[in-house]
Amino acid sequence: MALFWRIFGLNALVLGTATALLLWAPVTVSVPVALAEAVVLIVGLAVMLVANAVLLRVGLAPLERVTRRMATVDLLRPGQRLSVAGHGGVPDLVRAFNDMLGRLEDERATSSARALSAQESERRRIAQELHDEVGQSMTAVLLELKRAADHTKDPALRADLQHAQETTRGSLDDVRRLARRLRPGVLEDLGLISALTTLTTDLSTHTGLAVQRRFDSDLPKLDQQAELVLYRVTQEGLTNVARHAEATEVAVSLFRDGDHLRLQICDNGRGIGLAHEGAGIRGMRERALLIGAKLELEPSPQGGVQVSLSVPLSRNGR
Incomplete structure (x- = not known):
């Protein structure tokens, strides 16, 4: 049953029941309205509203489930589907929502695969450049520092050059470690x-x-x-x-x-x-x-x- 006819039928049921009670029940309304009659009318209206609210709550419950799932769904946790039974407007809506989740999960997986593949390619490129360019340049600097330290006769200058060697060697190790992490x-x-x-x-x-x-x-x-x-x-x-x-x-x-x-x-x-x-x-x-x-x-x-x-x-x- 379509959602429109479902809601229309629920309201028609409540109004029809109220009409039948007015026709067959010994209830009259005088002018001015007596206190007892007002109490009966108010109680009847309250019963109609409660019955209508309960019926609408039951009829629209699947939509509330869809709303809650839409607010909490996580595409990184696939398989989150709503149970559905029967045919008509609301069950078809729930099925369409489940199908939409499936398409979104497939699209997310495909786009993530492309992004991660590009990320790995960029990591390999950066690692290669760190190894071939930065690493070799720092190695050359390290050799020059060693040559200068070996030829200098100033003890203070030699100590400074050796300290620069150690600093450069530590930086070179960091570059190599970073390259290994990237690739x-x-x-x-x-x-x-x-x-x-x-x-x-x-x-x-x-x-x-x-x-x-x-x-x-x-x-x-x-x-x-x-x-x-x-x-x-x-x-x-x-x-x-x-x-x-x-x-x-x-x-x-x-x-x-x-x-x-x-x-x-x-x-x-x-x-x-x-x-x-x-x-x-x-x-x-x-x-x-x-x-x-x-x-x-x-x-x-x-x-x-x-x-x-x-x-x-x-x-x-x-």
């Missing part, structure tokens, strides 16, 4: 486990966090995109721990769980609390959608946050 060459050359091991080792070295690793030895083979998503999610998760968690320990696990590959990052920090998800977590969710994975954040047994990424092997490995 994980070890992931392409040695595989996912070696890349994650290097990533966690660097984190422990530069932040002092105690890192525990658990990587199963019989992990299935994944395609290149799935490995890159796992690496980037781990990288972003560890960055969040180092920056915001105030943790002293973090555990990184990668293991097979039935027909899924599961990545877990657990810390013993202060937890996420009531904070809203930032750009980092939203980016992790977008990457997870690229390979049909599911990302979840929940309290960890150590009191901090546990990030879980579940990757279906049917699409991304064997």
